Amino acid sequence: xxxxxxxxxxxxxxxxxxxxxxxxxxxxxxxxxxxxxxxxxxxxxxxxxxxxxxxxxxxxxxxxxxxxxxxxxxxxxxxxxxxxxxxxxxxxxxxxxxxxxxxxxxxxxxxxxxxxxxxxxxxxxxxxxxxxxxxxxxxxxxxxxxxxxxxxxxxxxxxxxxxxxxxxxxxxxxxxxxxxxxxxxxxxxxxxxxxxxxxxxxxxxxxxxxxxxxxxxxxxxxxxxxxxxxxxxxxxxxxxxxxxxxxxxxxxxxxxxxxxxxxxxxxxxxxxxxxxxxxxxxxxxxxxxxxxxxxxxxxxxxxxxxxxxxxxxxxxxxxxxxxxxxxxxxxxxxxxxxxxxxxxxxxxxxxxxxxxxxxxxxxxxxxxxxxxxxxxxxxxxxx
Amino acid sequence: xxxxxxxxxxxxxxxxxxxxxxxxxxxxxxxxxxxxxxxxxxxxxxxxxxxxxxxxxxxxxxxxxxxxxxxxxxxxxxxxxxxxxxxxxxxxxxxxxxxxxxxxxxxxxxxxxxxxxxxxxxxxxxxxxxxxxxxxxxxxxxxxxxxxxxxxxxxxxxxxxxxxxxxxxxxxxxxxxxxxxxxxxxxxxxxxxxxxxxxxxxxxxxxxxxxxxxxxxxxxxxxxxxxxxxxxxxxxxxxxxxxxxxxxxxxxxxxxxxxxxxxxxxxxxxxxxxxxxxxxxxxxxxxxxxxxxxxxxxxxxxxxxxxxxxxxxxxxxxxxxxxxxxxxxxxxxxxxxxxxxxxxxxxxxxxxxxxxxxxxxxxxxxxxxxxxxxxxxxxxxxxxxxxxxxxxxxxxxxxxxxxxxxxxxxxxxxxxxxxxxxxxxxxxxxxxxxxxxxxxxxxxxxxxxxxxxxxxxxxxxxxxxxxxxxxxxxxxxxxxxxxxxxxxxxxxxxxxxxxxx
Numbered sequence: 008x009x010x011x012x013x014x015x016x017x018x019x020x021x022x023x024x025x026x027x028x029x030x031x032x033x034x035x036x037x038x039x040x041x042x043x044x045x046x047x048x049x050x051x052x053x054x055x056x057x058x059x060x061x062x063x064x065x066x067x068x069x070x071x072x073x074x075x076x077x078x079x080x081x082x083x084x085x086x087x088x089x090x091x092x093x094x095x096x097x098x099x100x101x102x103x104x105x106x107x108x109x110x111x112x113x114x115x116x117x118x119x120x121x122x123x124x125x126x127x128x129x130x131x132x133x134x135x136x137x138x139x140x141x142x143x144x145x146x147x148x149x150x151x152x153x154x155x156x157x158x159x160x161x162x163x164x165x166x167x168x169x170x171x172x173x174x175x176x177x178x179x180x181x182x183x184x185x186x187x188x189x190x191x192x193x194x195x196x197x198x199x200x201x202x203x204x205x206x207x208x209x210x211x212x213x214x215x216x217x218x219x220x221x222x223x224x225x226x227x228x229x230x231x232x233x234x235x236x237x238x239x240x241x242x243x244x245x246x247x248x249x250x251x252x253x254x255x256x257x258x259x260x261x262x263x264x265x266x267x268x269x270x271x272x273x274x275x276x277x278x279x280x281x282x283x284x285x286x287x288x289x290x291x292x293x294x295x296x297x298x299x300x301x302x303x304x305x306x307x308x309x310x311x312x313x314x315x316x317x318x319x320x321x322x323x324x325x326x327x328x329x330x331x332x333x334x335x336x337x338x339x340x341x342x343x344x345x346x347x348x349x350x351x352x353x354x355x356x357x358x359x360x361x362x363x364x365x366x367x368x369x370x371x372x373x374x375x376x377x378x379x380x381x382x383x384x385x386x387x388x389x390x
Numbered sequence: 391x392x393x394x395x396x397x398x399x400x401x402x403x404x405x406x407x408x409x410x411x412x413x414x415x416x417x418x419x420x421x422x423x424x425x426x427x428x429x430x431x432x433x434x435x436x437x438x439x440x441x442x443x444x445x446x447x448x449x450x451x452x453x454x455x456x457x458x459x460x461x462x463x464x465x466x467x468x469x470x471x472x473x474x475x476x477x478x479x480x481x482x483x484x485x486x487x488x489x490x491x492x493x494x495x496x497x498x499x500x501x502x503x504x505x506x507x508x509x510x511x512x513x514x515x516x517x518x519x520x521x522x523x524x525x526x527x528x529x530x531x532x533x534x535x536x537x538x539x540x541x542x543x544x545x546x547x548x549x550x551x552x553x554x555x556x557x558x559x560x561x562x563x564x565x566x567x568x569x570x571x572x573x574x575x576x577x578x579x580x581x582x583x584x585x586x587x588x589x590x591x592x593x594x595x596x597x598x599x600x601x602x603x604x605x606x607x608x609x610x611x612x613x614x615x616x617x618x619x620x621x622x623x624x625x626x627x628x629x630x631x632x633x634x635x636x637x638x639x640x641x642x643x644x645x646x647x648x649x650x651x652x653x654x655x656x657x658x659x660x661x662x663x664x665x666x667x668x669x670x671x672x673x674x675x676x677x678x679x680x681x682x683x684x685x686x687x688x689x690x691x692x693x694x695x696x697x698x699x700x701x702x703x704x705x706x707x708x709x710x711x712x713x714x715x716x717x718x719x720x721x722x723x724x725x726x727x728x729x730x731x732x733x734x735x736x737x738x739x740x741x742x743x744x745x746x747x748x749x750x751x752x753x754x755x756x757x758x759x760x761x762x763x764x765x766x767x768x769x770x771x772x773x774x775x776x777x778x779x780x781x782x783x784x785x786x787x788x789x790x791x792x793x794x795x796x797x798x799x800x801x802x803x804x805x806x807x808x809x810x811x812x813x814x815x816x817x818x819x820x821x822x823x824x825x826x827x828x829x830x831x832x833x834x835x836x837x838x839x840x841x842x843x844x845x846x847x848x849x850x851x852x853x854x855x856x857x858x859x860x861x862x863x864x865x866x867x868x869x870x871x872x873x874x875x876x877x878x879x880x881x882x883x884x885x886x887x888x889x890x891x
Contacts, residue, residue, distance in 0.1 A: 114592075156848045378844065
């Protein structure tokens, strides 16, 4: 990409990788450690990315920012904010020290994901060190680029199991000209119905969150509109009259969406020591789900396509949840575990547990070994 | 894309004929008679795709009608170690579907059913041979459409779009194929049926759907695609702005984006193009303008009114010498007609034209255009410039006469120099047409040995025997070494009579 090949920090990374390869040890890549609880537990030596930090190139009129993996995420967002631009998929930080690279490789997205896409939709290029310590660049800094396989888009969500991300170029967007947040009381089934109907109309619906009881009754639906000022203004009366919603003030709204993204809302508090916070990723068609022994209070984001459920952390419960998600065309993750839940539990749904994915296990294994023949990044953090 | 003829010399005929009989007798039991072609008069339509300069006859062409047949064909070819070239509508512009002499062409054209449409979840499940535009037509009554609109959308297939990660005029705002596909079902070279992605927002494991996008038929054969549908905007209007200076036009593009506007389309044409198309379509273009910018807004009427006002202000501040805003749909289409007819208009100016597809950072648009002006003199050939200015994707059309071998070689060198300039300016050799066979040498310039080795690693992860479209997109080490030697000899090619891919 941009930086010179003789950078001493990169040289040190290369040495660490080669030493690990020679001694048949794996390295657990870490930035600020804000998401160290996410993914399968491992005890491998750390490779700390934070020594490679800084914004390398940012030209607002190109809608692209290029930065080192160890750059604090808040530094990136501050630079964008100054030019009235954003990472539109709103990646969660989960702590003050979150890094750019950590956010990319975790691949998580916030409320805006449903209308705008996820991290991989915005990655344009990446510079990596592979498991042989080779300094490689894929993709680029332009929006349209079909030269070679799109390797850089394999990195979001790869959890450090493919290569060491050094630098990434990510597409950014202007902040919407106007936003408004509305709230109403409505049942889960009604919320799922109306959100999907709205999403199929030319309305500026940008995010949604329903919080309520899985066992029935009304819950609280909060939804956000974003776009041209005129579009938002016209949509407010139209949409609010349908669900009897009222607009909430911009400051409260901003705090709400931020707290939702960072899981700081009350509903995420008090995860029992024997409990696990499950994440379900589901198709739009999936109606309300009932999970035995789960806390009644649940959170639905992304028009119901991402659901948060607290339930016992044991294997049988995860099996049941995985089955339910899979039967509905989705998958489930043990997102966060209570203090007494076995840390060695598999946190993810396996490819072999999904319809028509079994053969991809071998493809994935070969892909990893192509980039990392010695298994330097084979931490199993992501199966 | 090149419009001219160049025929490949035939390889060892006896060996090919023996292999052909073997393959045909193996495939016959699993395919209806009309679905297997091997006589030259039947297979000749498959000798090339939209890049007609590169032709080759395959051993045979299979036209399966079911996914099961696709899987069986692949199993047979896998067992016989016969390479397979998948093909959609054959509209590709980089020779990605050019046959392999000792291989099979696997046409997906007969898999052309729209399997299901779901307005509630805004999705459609379609077979790979369904035409891009047919999807939007099938869901128009629901107020929905499929957003990516490559210029060949009347003819190109969705399976081909997935394999090329096709763009279009509206991808600045609505994304590429990649952003509008939820799930791809396909068959690996060994005959195994797999699914990439799902209807959920993400899937377990590495994001293999992402790597399938734009993989040029080299990783798996697509048999079914679930596309995302979006709400059709109620209105679209376009501004046509003239500039007396190419630099001002280029800067206006950057200024619109910097003002926080993402136009639905942002296209530019240079003076030569404007003159050529005006003669063809009579759209009333400003013939004195050095550059013409088309800037579109879509959405609700209120949204469009607001955005058009903001765009107009920026264009005026950027020094536009003239601004016209489409009053109605008829006028909007008229403004667009020239841009959409740039290719046929080029065809009227010269016997042949060669269309490039490099992408550069927007701020270098004027720099590249000026360099191309210099190259026109250097190579003694004219060039029309039309491009997706909003995303820096340039389509220079180099004009030449293919009957003149020297002109063709100059056109090729002209093209290569443009691509090298794109890479040097921080861009890429192909924005949306793919590498195919055409730009495979330029891959040696854009990527180093390590990256190319990694690409082969990706290929082998899906297709360890390297049987699926193996001669496309990713150059071998030997090819790049050979190409390097060829480039060193001062632009003079050692054997000008030999075909060079």
